[in-house]
Amino acid sequence: xxxxxxxxxxxxxxxxxxxxxxxxxxxxxxxxxxxxxxxxxxxxxxxxxxxxxxxxxxxxxxxxxxxxxxxxxxxxxxxxxxxxxxxxxxxxxxxxxxxxxxxxxxxxxxxxxxxxxxxxxxxxxxxxxxxxxxxxxxxxxxxxxxxxxxxxxxxxxxxxxxxxxxxxxxxxx
Numbered sequence: 001x002x003x004x005x006x007x008x009x010x011x012x013x014x015x016x017x018x019x020x021x022x023x024x025x026x027x028x029x030x031x032x033x034x035x036x037x038x039x040x041x042x043x044x045x046x047x048x049x050x051x052x053x054x055x056x057x058x059x060x061x062x063x064x065x066x067x068x069x070x071x072x073x074x075x076x077x078x079x080x081x082x083x084x085x086x087x088x089x090x091x092x093x094x095x096x097x098x099x100x101x102x103x104x105x106x107x108x109x110x111x112x113x114x115x116x117x118x119x120x121x122x123x124x125x126x127x128x129x130x131x132x133x134x135x136x137x138x139x140x141x142x143x144x145x146x147x148x149x150x151x152x153x154x155x156x157x158x159x160x161x162x163x164x165x166x167x168x169x170x171x172x173x
Contacts, residue, residue: 004061006030006051011138012067015157019165026061030054032068037122041088044070045101048092048164056094063168066092067157069137071109071117085114087123087142091160093168100173102163104156107146 001023005016008029017025031054032038032047051066058064068090073083089104109117116126124137131145141153167173 001062003063004028004055004058006055006066009138011153014154015161016065018158019161028055028058038068038070040072044068044088045090048090052092052094056096064094085109085117089156089160091164093164098167100164100167102160104160107143
């Protein structure tokens with residue numbers, strides 16, 4: 001099986017390779033069609049779906065896979081606190097006819113980082129600034145940092161890709 005993942009990011013390619021160990025996986029850089037920092041589940045899903053469709057169209061592939069990370073707020077409830085902001089990630093898989101979608105884990109952003117996201121900054125550069133790193137998104141990612149390495153960015157994205165592949169692997173869909 002030939003798969004195109006709609007990104008040049010090596011972490012996203014590794015996540016797909018781990019989810020599809022018997023496939024040939026090509027990284028194809030495509031535009032997500034959404035903002036650099038997708039906000040909310042809808043925009044993040046849209047970016048993943050756009051990437052999947054564009055990747056599939058880039059060559060002779062059986063599946064196109066798109067992965068998009070974003071941030072989303074969840075209601076803090078009635079305790080008067082400001083809504084919490086979470087790191088979210090979505091994957092989409094298409095064969096040109098069907099589309100499977102699934103989310104990876106959602107991780108609460110620490111207060112100081114959430115404040116900077118609310119002010120309009122992007123998560124990757126904020127994380128690099130806070131940690132003194134360069135291109136954290138191509139390494140362990142925020143997921144790896146927030147979980148003390150228990151869940152790396154690759155792990156988190158692999159779970160989203162595996163879920164998005166469900167309609168292609170299970171006859172119940």
